[in-house]
Amino acid sequence: MLRVVGINPHTDSRWLDYVSTHREATIFHHPNWIRVLEATYNFKSACLACVRDEEVVGVLPLLEVRSWLTGKRAVCLPYSDACVPLAEDPEVGDQLLRYCSDLLKKNQWKHIEIRGSIIHPSLVASARFKTHTAELDADSGKVFQQLRKSQVQRGISKSLRSGVRVERRQDLEAMKEFIRLNVLTRKKHGMPPQPDKFFLNFHENLILKGNGFVGIAIHEDRIIAASVFLHFRNCVYYKYGASDESFLKYRPNHLIMWDAVKWGCENGFGSFNFGRTDPDNEGLLDYKRGWGTIESDLVYYRMSGNKQSSHGTNGMVERMKPIMKRLPTPALKTIGKFFYGHVG
DSSP states (O other): OEEEEEOOTTTOHHHHHHHTTOTTOOGGGSHHHHHHHHHHHOOEEOOEEEEETTEEEEEEOOEEEOOTTTOSEEEEOTTOSOBOOEESSHHHHHHHHHHHHHHHHHTTOSOEEEESOOOOTTOEEEEEEEEEEEEOOSSHHHHHHTSOIIIIIHHHHHHHHTTOEEEEEOSHHHHHHHHHHHHHHHHHTTOOOOOHHHHHHHIIIIITTTSEEEEEEEETTEEEEEEEEEEETTEEEEEEEEEOGGGGGGOHHHHHHHHHHHHHHHTTOOEEEEEEEOTTOHHHHHHHHTTSOEEEEEEEEEEOSOTTOOOSOHHHHHHHHHHHHHSOHHHHHHHHHHHHHHHO
């Protein structure tokens, strides 16, 4: 008989045992990723498991976001590009989502958001993105030949000719360098940076636990760009990138990305995930298409009594961008500490 129960992904080993073998599991199902979100933003766990005779046959990662600005709701999962329930069969998935319907009413959540394509009568599409994945090969040379010559291959070559070199690192200083560059990059785009605490928790719970690394681009002994990557099961994930704008002419981000792709090939990974992209961001879409990727639709769904419910922050963020570009760094970082706990 199937039954759905609350589960602690950190203390119940059945969670990691299950997601480590499920064909659709991603790094965002990993308990270490969930811990980063809990520790940084004080999101409350509402994770579920479907069990049959105490054996886990399905899981649904779920965190409660409590915000006076955007409302009390649950998300699977905040700040995760894609995260859906994992189930052995459709019956298990249906049981998990039916239980969610009860939780929605019991906890008086505004809605429950599932970040990924999943079909169920209780869910309504709420947002659409694109996602890009490249297939890897033990022979990285074959992968290189799939890259667009005019954009990606030439960018990598130019970076090498300019004397840029890349280091893959797991030390705290590398993460601190990324944090420094991330502030510059976010300010350029009119966005507050994520709290330092987020990346420090990220380093402690993911990178030091063997689930990721920081790629550092160096030019004449100066760190000019950095990117954060994760890996789990058969996939390498690009998660965050940042750079010093004055050195972009050397194409350091191309070389960091290629170094990570090549590392994935050499270490037996089968795919490389470039993350989600807004469908109207043509520049970023074109960049990711240049890496020989497969482009797919990524749809977010919501379970809600009010199908028109929304975060209500997108318009405000767009209006604030010109102002945030001019703010001093300390003020921008203060806004980031406040902002990201509400939007999730």
